[in-house]
Amino acid sequence: LAAALRELRAQYEALAARNLQAAEDWYRARCARLHERAARSQEAVRASRREAGECRRQLQARLVEMESLRGAHQSLERQLQELEERHSAEAAGLQDTIGQLEDDLRNTKNEMAQHLREYQDLLNVKMALDIEIAAYRKLLEGEETLFNMGSVGLPALNSLPSPTYSFQPRSFSSST
Numbered sequence: 001l002a003a004a005l006r007e008l009r010a011q012y013e014a015l016a017a018r019n020l021q022a023a024e025d026w027y028r029a030r031c032a033r034l035h036e037r038a039a040r041s042q043e044a045v046r047a048s049r050r051e052a053g054e055c056r057r058q059l060q061a062r063l064v065e066m067e068s069l070r071g072a073h074q075s076l077e078r079q080l081q082e083l084e085e086r087h088s089a090e091a092a093g094l095q096d097t098i099g100q101l102e103d104d105l106r107n108t109k110n111e112m113a114q115h116l117r118e119y120q121d122l123l124n125v126k127m128a129l130d131i132e133i134a135a136y137r138k139l140l141e142g143e144e145t146l147f148n149m150g151s152v153g154l155p156a157l158n159s160l161p162s163p164t165y166s167f168q169p170r171s172f173s174s175s176t
Helices: 002-149 154-158
Strands: none
16 A cells, blocks of 8 residues: 555656646746747837837927928018018009109190190181281282372272271280
8 A cells, every 4th residue: 555655646746747847848938938029029119119219300300390481481471561561652652653643644734735725826816917918918919009000090999809807816825
């Protein structure tokens, strides 16, 4: 019985040793896989950190670029506003100049019309004077013919046609 118990005990101890060895092997395999996974995870974490750092640097660069673009945009907006104000001022000045030129043109047209009326009046006076001069010339030529013919009586003078003309001088004023 003692031998059987010893044999049973040896079998149990061998079985326990095998189970212990299997548990240790399973534990070591499991630890090796976990270490391997941890190493991969650590590498992934490092890569993620590197990527996050790169993203931060890119973000900072983009923020700096955005700020410089914002400043450039504000500068361009100010320049545009200044240009619009200058253009408005120039346009207003040009409108004033156009108004003055239109007034000058209107005044010049009025003066031209006045001068034209005065010229027409003077032309009418000249034509009336030309007619009067022609009439006097005719009279003088008639008298000269009478003197050349010798003595002619007064009844012959009365038979000459008398020129009929009407001269009514217009009153005009100079606009100087």
